[in-house]
Amino acid sequence: MEPKIVFTGPPGAGKTTAIAAISDTAPIVTDVANHDTGLAKARTTVGMDYGTVALEGGEQVRLFGTPGQERFDFLWPILVKDALGLAILIDNSRPDPVADLRVFLKSLGPVLSKLACVVGVGRLDTHPRPGLEDFIDELAAAGRMFPVLPVDVRKREDVLMLVELMLAQAEAKNMGEQA
């Protein structure tokens, strides 16, 4: 099975943009017109976004973006199963970003124990509260400890940093399994 990296997070957090930042080709998107008045965007993802990064030898790493709306939460654990890494993207301009993180931690549940995971918080420049420490506290309250860092998914280097921190964890995990 080809390896995959998954981007998840609430609507508007930038999952589609993050995939586009590193995918070899324009991502396949499944956006539709948004009729949810709670979302300040014209279109939203209802299926999943998909991109790829081709490796030497013909192998490729698949990039998945989950639908962000909570009614699709049954899909999240299915999509992240056996992923090389997971990025949870948070939009700090939403009403309660820490609660958004809590939703994903709860829905993904035990799957997270096996995953290399990183939390990227967007729009901190315009919405500095809650701060990164608040997200670190929320993770701790859920018994989790993942990298938490500010991210602007429009910047390729920011998305690459998310991936790099995933890979570092994955590599350390692999080493433990080989020992």
Add this chain to the structure above:
Amino acid sequence: MKHSLRVRAEGLRKAEELSISVFLRFVGQSDKASWSLTRAADAELVLQALGAPSALPATAHLAWVADADAPVSGGSKNVLRRPLQVDAFSALLRGIESGLDVPAARQPIIPAAAPASVAESQASYRLLRWPGDELLQNQRQRKILASFLVSRHLSVAQLSALSGVGRDTCLEFIAALSSRDLLETRSAVMPGEAARRVDPGFAPAPATISTSPSASGLIGRLRKRLGLV
């Protein structure tokens, strides 16, 4: 005989004392001396914050700990600059040891205590909490090092091998994390290993990784493809 020497911190910040205790695990042992941290007044080396009142015994070596840009009279020979760096601290210890009255031809075989110190240096570390901006802001390398410590315990040698970052840099980062109580430390010495400590033929095992295990695997190829190496 190997000298047992002690270093005392005088007027230093708590975090700096913790950094020194971590540094000592890694560079506190040599063929001439075994260093430990003490609060005793007659320590052989006193590390004193610049400007702190001195109660130095006449026989002790004195080194100042000063801010990076603080002027220090008398040159920089015995000055450790903030933030404390392991290579400068190590050089200070080795400099003091070089003045010890131990003729080279009569130096004893390293006593049985040495392997224990080696084992100590192979302690492994795991993050307890993701560090805040104070330690990581705009420091890509530190973020990567911290990520390696998220999922399992790693020794400094393992962290250095996995990350490709120099051992001293890894050690300084470990010390910085430790000084903020962000690390869980696990000793490498298991109960059954005590006998090996007193075996003069015992040599420490090399670091289990010489290069990244995934350098040529999927993770390595993905890193290369994304320009992360």
